[in-house]
Amino acid sequence: MNIFHKVALQSLKKNRTRTFVTVIGVVMSAALFTAVATFGTSLLQYLMNGSKLKCGSWHIDFVNVNSDFVQERMEDSEVTDAVLFENIGYALLDGAKSTEKPYLFVAGFTDETFDELPVTLISGRFPQNDTEVILPNHISIKADVRIPVGEPIHIAVGNREESGNILTQHDPYRDGESLNIAEEKKYTVVGVYERAGFEEHDSPGYTAITRTDMVDAKGRYSLFLTLNSPQKANEYGNRFAGSFPYVLNEDVLRFYGVSDNTLFNAVMFAVGGVLIAIIMIGSVFLIYNSFHISLNERVHQFGILMSVGATPRQLKSSVLFEGICIGVLGILPGVAVGIGSVALALPVVEENFATISASDVPLELSVSVPALAAAIAVSFVTIMISAYIPAGKAASVPVMECIRQTGEMKTEAEDVKISGFFCRIYDLEGILALKNFRRNRRRYRSVILSLTLSVVLFVAGSAFGSTLKGIAKELTVELDGDISFYAKEMPKEELLALHDRLKNVDGVSRSTWQSDLIYSGTVEGLPDDFAGGRFREDCNIPVYAQFIEDAVYYDFIERLGFSMEEYYGQDAKVLGLIMDTEEHKVFFTGQEMEFILHSSTGERAKTICTTVVDNYPLDMLPYDSTPQYLFLMVVPWSMNSEFDGLERSSKSGLTFWADAPAQTMARIQSGITDAGVACDYTLINLSSAVELFRSLTFVVDVFTYAFAAMISLIAVANVFNTISTNIRIRRRELAMLRSVGMSEQGFNRMMNFECFFYGLRTLLFGVPIAGIFSWLIYKGMALSEQLEGFAYHFPWKSMTASVLGVFCIVFITMLYATNKIRKENIIDALRDDMV
Structure with missing residues (x-):
């Protein structure tokens, strides 16, 4: 070990706090790189196993x-x-x-x-x-x-x-x-x-x-x-x-990188590349700033070494050796933390991943040696970049400038000039704080950038999760039941027989049936200007009739508070609904209207008196196309004979409620097959969309907040390192202010003003950028799901939490640093150079 390496080790030992914080930053950085690599390989292995289960x-x-x-x-x-x-x-x-x-x-x-x-x-x-x-x-x-x-x-x-x-x-x-x-x-x-x-x-x-x-x-x-x-x-x-x-077998080979699907490869590498880039940026801020501060403290020492013959190459070697030492202390523990974090997270999200992928394959930890080697290499490169840039700058400074340290005093008076208006607002302590902030603008830039990055990531992650939850609610709020079976032109007797067979299937907790028919007719009592006058009394329109079980129908009548006698028996009133299906608006609620059904020759065949309501007891069966204006009658099954003989098309269906819809659906499918259903039918899991969005939201929440938390910890370490060290660098300046009579209260006010300026500058950049990102996330997801009426909600809660977090971090760090300064003797601080 040469003398320059010994000097580097002495510097690390002498500044234990800064060394400790830098090593912690490297540990978190390496942990994030490892977590991304390990989770990536685990996810790829999981998807590969799922493809093998499906295709072989x-x-x-x-x-x-x-x-x-x-x-x-x-x-x-x-x-x-x-x-x-x-x-x-x-x-x-x-x-x-x-x-x-x-x-x-x-x-x-x-x-x-x-x-x-x-x-x-x-x-x-x-x-x-x-x-x-x-x-x-x-x-x-x-x-x-x-x-x-x-x-x-x-x-x-x-x-x-x-x-x-x-x-x-x-x-x-x-x-x-x-x-x-x-x-x-x-x-x-x-x-x-x-x-x-x-x-x-x-x-x-x-x-x-x-x-x-x-x-x-x-x-x-x-x-x-x-x-x-x-x-x-x-x-x-x-x-x-x-x-x-x-x-x-491309479903399996694409996970080995053998795929003609360029989109899959692009997405796989783009996501990993973006995550690694974000981690590298956050890590470089911390590690670069740490080395930059270290070299600013040692510039006088470098000047003395150069004056006795040290070359720039030897000085760079000293700094890079310091980086290697920090890497040795931080990278391997970081790798262990990263693997451990993923091992703890996978059991938490495994069930949700099974819902998303509809697979029984277990999500297990998969550690890839090449992926770990890549994570270690990226961590080491990050450290070397962070150390090399300030080392090059320090080695290029002239000898006399290093010894006299004149490079620290290059600020022009105009750069820190403050107007009289601000002088009246801030008083002496605020003016001193603002001047110091402007004088050390470059030094504190990484603090602002680190905090801004944390704010943006936290708010963006929160916005992504809340938008996903909103979309899930928007898409699933109207669903009735968990499993739906429907078929065209299925005879009534066959439908009822199938219902009797399937309602006892293991896992079915409740079931019902319905038959939806479409008639040709008119509606009397519509205003002439309704829907632009397109539904005149002489114009035939499709009239939908939903026949449901009597028990379900009359239970709904009772919940509406209607008189049972008016809706019971032959030729009784029924419920009606008139709705704009595109705008989700209902019309004429509470009014009574006549729905007139026509025969195949166009003659008036039957008149149905309806009470128009704003809801219906059971979701209609899906159709290939639904008209913009829906005219619906909800009719009890006991009245179906009154509609016999009218030309119509029909669709019949069953609805099931189940505690475990996926498993129950498989049993229902088996029952349908055994029953030998001859007509064309569809069986769908209605709850799968709900569970898919819930699971996806949970997984997104876990990983976005975990990722944002780790990046925020790196930012906090950077803030702590920068602010606390710069306060120590200014110990003579602060001691001088106290020696000329600045009170304890005035000293605190000055420090609080500096904290306020840090936080304000961070929020000046962070809040608008985070707001723009949250809006872009909303817009992209709303467009992808084609939700035109889905409103944007500004992320006030996450934004408020970010604002409070920024000020808390800065104030706590400043409090820690200034408390150490207060304990020092003023005479010693004025007499000594920075240790």
Whole structure:
């Protein structure tokens, strides 16, 4: 260790407080870098595991190969795992509605294939031999073909061909293709499974899975390979592309950086880059300022060293060695703190991540050695940058200027001149504080920037979370129930029978049903100028009728406070609603109006007397399009016979309430399948949107506030370091003021004025910038969700907390520093140079 390194160590030991604060700043900086890297790798691993659960862990699929190729690949040293299924062939699916997906594709799975490829059984059981099959659930939804479990099917199986070439599942349906039948097959349907991830959306066949136990030398297979080096999957496939086409598992490979999806890569690296940039900026403020202050204190010492022959290179080496020492003390503990923080945070947000991704994959800590090495390297580079810049400046100062320290006295009188108006406001103590603030403007700039960054991050994070909560409330406030089933033109008897079957499903706490019909008619009593006169009495309009259970209807009548006798029995009054669906405005509440329904010939067929209300007991079923002006009648089911014989279109539905909607929905889906519902239906989880936004909001809150808190701690350390050290540098100046008669009260007033100037300058920049960021966040999120009526709310609470926080930090730091100065003897402070 040379003499310059010893000087650097002595400086660190002599200024223990500044060294401690700088090391704490490095610890927090390294912890943030590590936390970003560790959470990033944990999240990527979590998403990768979710993709593997959905699509399988394979990397490349050779879609139509022979047994020789299978054997060669299984013996390939570049392959770690291989599974396959037999491409038995295609069969026309009778009654399939989808023209681009007209086939049934039969695949023969081995035991190993069932273990490796994700096949989730919804009902029934897996096939046990080559005469049994399971069918995907989307065959009933997209093809509108329903084959109950236990039913036998007879199909003619063959190959799809075009111009002599065999087509596979990865070749979309083509108009000129032909199906060459090879053999007749008979299977029994023994189960229904959830659509598999290995079947692409544009595949021409619904995959029916049977069981096969051996590799036939004449068979054709789909071979799924897992490679030692996933990054080389494309290169590996290109070797055989001339003879055997292949498909990459991009859902998994993109997490290895192998993806044609440039948007995913851009977002992944952009988010990480922005976070690292913010941390580096905050950290450089602290560490650079610490070294800058240190060198300002030691400039006299540097002048003496240069006067006896020290070179600029040796002085820079001394300062950089100081930076290395601080890095050694702070980086490794920071890495440990970062990993520990993520390990504590993951269990807190794991359940919410499962809701967001709709996956049962656990969110576990994943520590990547390259990611940790990158975090350590970035932390070290940050320290070196922070040390090198002030070291270069100090080494370039002339010797005599260093010894005389004239560089500290370059402020011109005009720069600190104060007008008479401010002199009358501030008094002597305020004038001295303001002059000192202006004289040391460059020195305190990093304090202002650090505090401003903290204010902006805290307010922006708060605005993001509150806006997300507002959007969640806006989108979910109108939902009734947790699960909704609806179907077009479903017979009444079938609907009621299905309700009786599903209301007893495990997990359903309450249920109801409804039937929504659309009639053609008019409404009497509408003002001529309503909606610009577009609804004249001679103009037919769509009139909606919502038929609901009598118990639900009359319970709502009772809650409205209406007389039960007026709304009970044949030809009774019913409830009406007239609403602008775009503006969410209701009209004519409390008035009585007649809804006149017409027959198919346009004649008056039935007149319904309604009492117009501003609400309805149960959400209507969704339609492909809803008119701007909705005319709705809410009718008890007991009156439905009065509407028979009128031309109308209908949609029927069931609504369920459940404590665990996701699990209950799976049981309901199984019950619908077992019931053999023949019409086209939709089953949706209404509560998923609510849970998604709640979970997303919670996750955002945890990480934005944690990130803002860590950055704020770095800013606090910077403020403490800068203010306390600069107060110590001014110990002679402050002692001189006290020696000429400045009272304790006057001294306190001067210090308080300085605190006020720091806080005011911070808020002068921080509040407008934070307000602009909060508005931009609101605008971007409102536009993305297409919420035109969603109002902006200024973040008063977070802004107020930021203002109070800024002044508290500055005042507490100043109080700590000045208390140490007060304890010193005035004569000693005037006599000694800065230690």
